[in-house]
Amino acid sequence: MKLLEYEAKRILAKYGIPIPRGGLAANIAEAREIAQTLKPPLVVKAQVPVAGRGKAGGILFAESVDDVEKAVNKLFNMQIRGIPVRSVWIEEKVNAKRELYFGMTVDRLNKTYVMIGSTEGGMEIEEVAEKAPQKILKFPVDPLYGFRLYHARQMAKRMGYSGNQLSAIANIFYNLYRAGVDYDAELIEMNPLAETPEGNFVAMDARIIVDDNALFRHPEFKERPLEGEFSPQEVEAAKNDLAYVKLDGDIGVIGNGAGLVMATLDAIQLYGGKPANFLDVGGGAPSEKIAAALRIVLSDSNVKALFINILGGITRCDEVARGILKAREKLGIEKPMVIRLVGTNEEEGKRILTEAGIQVLDSMEEAARQVVEVARRL
Numbered sequence: 001m002k003l004l005e006y007e008a009k010r011i012l013a014k015y016g017i018p019i020p021r022g023g024l025a026a027n028i029a030e031a032r033e034i035a036q037t038l039k040p041p042l043v044v045k046a047q048v049p050v051a052g053r054g055k056a057g058g059i060l061f062a063e064s065v066d067d068v069e070k071a072v073n074k075l076f077n078m079q080i081r082g083i084p085v086r087s088v089w090i091e092e093k094v095n096a097k098r099e100l101y102f103g104m105t106v107d108r109l110n111k112t113y114v115m116i117g118s119t120e121g122g123m124e125i126e127e128v129a130e131k132a133p134q135k136i137l138k139f140p141v142d143p144l145y146g147f148r149l150y151h152a153r154q155m156a157k158r159m160g161y162s163g164n165q166l167s168a169i170a171n172i173f174y175n176l177y178r179a180g181v182d183y184d185a186e187l188i189e190m191n192p193l194a195e196t197p198e199g200n201f202v203a204m205d206a207r208i209i210v211d212d213n214a215l216f217r218h219p220e221f222k223e224r225p226l227e228g229e230f231s232p233q234e235v236e237a238a239k240n241d242l243a244y245v246k247l248d249g250d251i252g253v254i255g256n257g258a259g260l261v262m263a264t265l266d267a268i269q270l271y272g273g274k275p276a277n278f279l280d281v282g283g284g285a286p287s288e289k290i291a292a293a294l295r296i297v298l299s300d301s302n303v304k305a306l307f308i309n310i311l312g313g314i315t316r317c318d319e320v321a322r323g324i325l326k327a328r329e330k331l332g333i334e335k336p337m338v339i340r341l342v343g344t345n346e347e348e349g350k351r352i353l354t355e356a357g358i359q360v361l362d363s364m365e366e367a368a369r370q371v372v373e374v375a376r377r378l
Contacts, residue, residue: 001209001210001212001215001221002049002050002207002208002209003049003207003208003209003210004047004048004049004087005045005047005089005205005206005207006022006024006047006087006089007208008188008206008207008208009022009089009203009206011179011183011206011208012175012176012179012190012203012206014179015175015176015178015179016171016175017172017175017176017179017190017203018172018200018201018202018203019091019202019203019206020043020091020092020093020094020202020204021038021039021091021092022034022038022089022090022091022092023037023038023089023090023091024047024087024088024089024090025072025087025088025089025090026086026087027076028069028072028073028076031044031068031069031072031088031090032065032068032069034090035062035065035068035069035090036065038090038091038092039092040062040063040064040092040093041061041062041063041092041093042061042062042063042067042068042090042091042092042093043059043060043061043062043090043091043092043093044059044060044061044062044068044071044072044075044088044089044090045058045059045060045088045089045090045091046058046059046075046078046080046085046088047085047086047087047088047089048080048081048083048085049083050080050081050083051124051207052081052124053080056080056081057078057080058075058078058080058085060074060075061093068090071088072088072090075088076088094194094196094202094204095196095197096192096194096195096196096204097194097195097196097197098119098194098195099120099121099122099192099193099194099195099204100117100118100119100121100159100190100192100193100194100195100201101116101117101118101119101120101121101122101125101128101189101190101191101192101193102115102116102117102118102172102173102176102189102190102191102193103115103116103125103176103187103188103189103190103191103207104116104141104147104176104177104180104185104187104188104189105186105187105188105189106186106187107140110140111143112140112141112142112143113140113141113143113147113177113180113181114138114139114140114141115138115139115141115147115151115155115173115177116136116137116138116139116189117136117137117139117155117158117159117173118135118136118137118159119135119159119160120132120135121190121191121192121193121194122191122192124191125189125191137155137158137159139151139154139155141177146177146181147174147177148174149170149171149174151174152170152171152173152174152177153166153167153170155170155173156169156170156173164199165195165199165201168200168201169193169201172190172193172201172203176188176190179208180208183208183210183218184210184211184214184217184218185208185209185210185211186209186210186211187207187208187209188206188207188208188209189206189207190203190204190205190206191205191206191207192204192205232299233246233277233296233297233299233300234246236292236295236296236299237279237296240289240292240293240296241282241289242279242280242281242282242289242292242293242296243258243278243279243280243282244277244278244279244280244296245277245278245279246276246277246300247265247274247275247276247277247278248274248276248302249268249273249274249275249276249302250273250274250276250302250303250304250305250375251268251273251274251275251276251303251304251305251306251307251371251372251375252275252276252277252279252297252298252300252303252305252306252307253265253268253275253276253277253278253279253297253306253307253309254279254281254290254293254294254297254306254307254308254309255279255280255281255308255309255310255311256280256281256282256283256285256310256311256312256315256320257280257282257283257311258280260280260309260311261278261279261280261309262278263364264307264309264364264368265278267364267365267368268307268368268371268372270368271368271369271372272372272376273368273371273372273375273376276297276300276302276303277297277300277303279293279296279297281293281315282315283313283314283315284314284315284316285315285319285320285323286319286323287319287320287322287323287326288323288326289323290319290320290322290323290324290326290327291323291324291326291327291330293323294306294323294324294327294328294331294333295327295331298331298333298335303335304335304374304375304378305335305336305337305338305371305374305375305378306335306336306337306338306371307337307338307339307340307367307368307371308320308324308337308338308339308340308341309339309340309364309367310339310340310341310342310343311342311343312341312342312343312344312345312346312349313343313344314344315343315344316344316345316349317341317342317343317344317345317346317348317349317350318345318348318349318352319345319349320341320349321341321348321349321350321352321353322352324337324339324353324358325352325353325356328356336371336374336378337358338359338361338367338370338371338374339353339358339359339360339361339367340360340361340362340363340364340367341353341360341361342362
């Protein structure tokens with residue numbers, strides 16, 4: 001789950017990390033009220049869960065309350081990477097003498113967190129890694145000991161700080177780690193972390209991505225709307241307890257079990273096709289769930305043909321068959337379907353579909369080849 005900037009900054013502030021004074025506005029009246037309490041110059045930032053807002057025109061500057069109103073009006077009438085702006089964060093502009101980067105992410109290869117620091121903040125860390133890799137510091141975190149304050153001081157020293165500044169920035173690094181661990185972050189970063197002319201440090205921007213698998217530990221995000229962060233299909237899938245990821249192809253895919261669905265995607269690509277999605281109905285899916293999966297996949301206008309690949313264990317093939325017919329009748333499905341059905345109650349499932357005039361195959365490879373050929377002809 002990608003948190004918005006204002007959510008990330010409020011979390012950082014809770015852990016004692018300095019942030020600019022600011023407030024959240026959902027309309028022009030709220031924006032005016034907030035601007036009147038702040039000291040100009042001000043920054044007006046669109047709150048959308050995507051990176052690169054500045055390049056897309058989602059960050060504007062204002063010298064007065066009137067300027068804030070104009071900026072807010074402009075932002076509320078634009079989309080950033082297809083996402084409409086529904087709220088803005090208005091804050092006091094920070095005078096930065098130097099812009100730094102500091103963050104924490106998951107090192108999946110070494111199965112641990114890694115702390116990353118750089119004196120080249122203000123641009124994407126991937127860009128820094130490409131252009132000036134020597135300016136990126138990495139500190140792998142031992143899972144048994146964690147990231148201690150003395151580790152933070154070591155990183156601050158390597159970034160060129162000493163004395164009171166070293167102590168101040170090391171505390172910020174350490175508290176960022178604490179926040180990341182407490183919130184089960186896959187990524188938490190300050191970019192840029194500004195060093196002011198007075199020698200203080202302020203997190204000018206912040207980003208947090210919370211591990212979806214840990215959301216049960218964070219009930220404060222339970223009712224958070226999914227719209228804007230995910231595609232309409234992904235939002236609908238989450239409501240139906242289905243695992244769905246939108247891809248850029250034209251062959252819709254439904255399967256039971258993440259491994260089987262991944263193998264299905266590979267088989268489609270092996271024969272020269274492009275999957276439009278990943279959709280796993282899970283184990284033991286009843287007919288209603290199968291029907292919901294069909295509805296979600298076919299709501300993508302890019303889908304030309306559908307591949308349903310079921311290996312029945314606790315998922316019964318006859319239930320899958322009934323779900324397919326239920327969806328076809330209710331939705332008036334006309335797009336071609338290629339179905340592979342093997343496992344529990346296989347014969348009954350095949351009988352139900354065959355009597356309805358739908359062919360069922362035994363081989364995943366043959367089914368993948370057929371669906372690719374069908375999609376090519378359309």
